[in-house]
Amino acid sequence: MKIAVFLERDGVLNNPACAAPPASAAEFRVNREIGEMLDLLKQVGFLLIATTNQPGVSRGDLSRRELDLMHERLQRELPLDDILVCPHEQADNCPCRKPNPGLFQEASFKWHVELDRSYVISDKWQDAEAARQVGCVSLLLNSPNCGTGHHDYVVPDIESAFERIVQIEQKRPLLAEN
Numbered sequence: 001m002k003i004a005v006f007l008e009r010d011g012v013l014n015n016p017a018c019a020a021p022p023a024s025a026a027e028f029r030v031n032r033e034i035g036e037m038l039d040l041l042k043q044v045g046f047l048l049i050a051t052t053n054q055p056g057v058s059r060g061d062l063s064r065r066e067l068d069l070m071h072e073r074l075q076r077e078l079p080l081d082d083i084l085v086c087p088h089e090q091a092d093n094c095p096c097r098k099p100n101p102g103l104f105q106e107a108s109f110k111w112h113v114e115l116d117r118s119y120v121i122s123d124k125w126q127d128a129e130a131a132r133q134v135g136c137v138s139l140l141l142n143s144p145n146c147g148t149g150h151h152d153y154v155v156p157d158i159e160s161a162f163e164r165i166v167q168i169e170q171k172r173p174l175l176a177e178n
Contacts, residue, residue, distance in 0.1 A: 001114035002047050004107060005165065006136065008122035009052035009083070011143065012158065013074060021054070023062055025069035030077045037162045042079050044169075047111055050074065050083040051103045051120075051127070057087035082107065099129035104136065117172070121161045125149050139164055 007013050010021045015029040022028045038048055050071075056062030064087075071083045084103045088094035096102030108115050116135035120127050125147030128138035132150040139161040140151045155161045 001112055001117075003045070004047040004049050004111065004113045004115075004118040005041055006049050006051050006104060006107070006118065006120045006127075006131075007080075008120075008124060008127050009050050009074070011123040011145070012121055012141065013050055013078060013080075014070075021056065022070065023056065024066050025073065028070040028073060030074055031158075032077060034158055035078055037159070038079050041162070041165070047081045047107075047113060048079060049107050049111070049113075050080055051085075051098065051107075052083070053086045053088075053098055053126070055087070055089040055097075057085075058089045058092065082111065098124075099126040099133075101130045101133040104130055104134045108134070119165055119168075121158070125151070128152075137165075137168065 013031055015031050042048060054062060054067060057064060057067060074080065074083065084106055086094055086096040086103060088097050096106065104115060107113050118136045120131035120136045120138045122128065123141040123143040124145040128140050128151040129149055131138035138152045140146050140154045141158060141161065142154055142156050146154060153164055155164060
């Protein structure tokens with residue numbers, strides 16, 4: 001079994017120009033500052049999987065082609081193993097739309113991920129709730145989107161999230177022993 005770090009796309013892996021997610025590849029800004037930290041996590045054996053709700057696809061505000069262009073760039077510029085997307089709106093009651101755990105369950109099946117040893121880094125409460133449902137450790141970046149629901153840790157920035165993962169893993173058996 002493998003251990004993953006799940007990363008929310010909007011607000012963690014990309015820097016939205018405004019509060020709304022980018023509606024085109026031209027608006028998409030990859031957060032290159034985290035590339036080195038992601039490389040270090042890859043080197044010690046973590047899978048790196050982006051997860052994102054993109055209801056604009058269902059509403060017709062975002063074409064699948066634009067979404068694919070954004071994700072191609074994201075995978076080209078950051079060492080991600082996969083990007084999992086829920087294209088549905090809240091009203092669709094989709095099991096993969098966070099705060100439901102479907103994207104994490106899909107990753108577990110596809111990549112043989114041990115969810116109760118994995119991590120979720122996000123700036124949104126929905127990711128922390130989905131993490132709770134599958135037993136992942138949630139690390140929320142302090143933001144207006146944190147909410148008041150479940151979270152394991154609230155950290156001031158992405159560097160602190162990576163440091164917390166290292167601290168937790170130092171207390172666990174080595175990844176290589178899995």
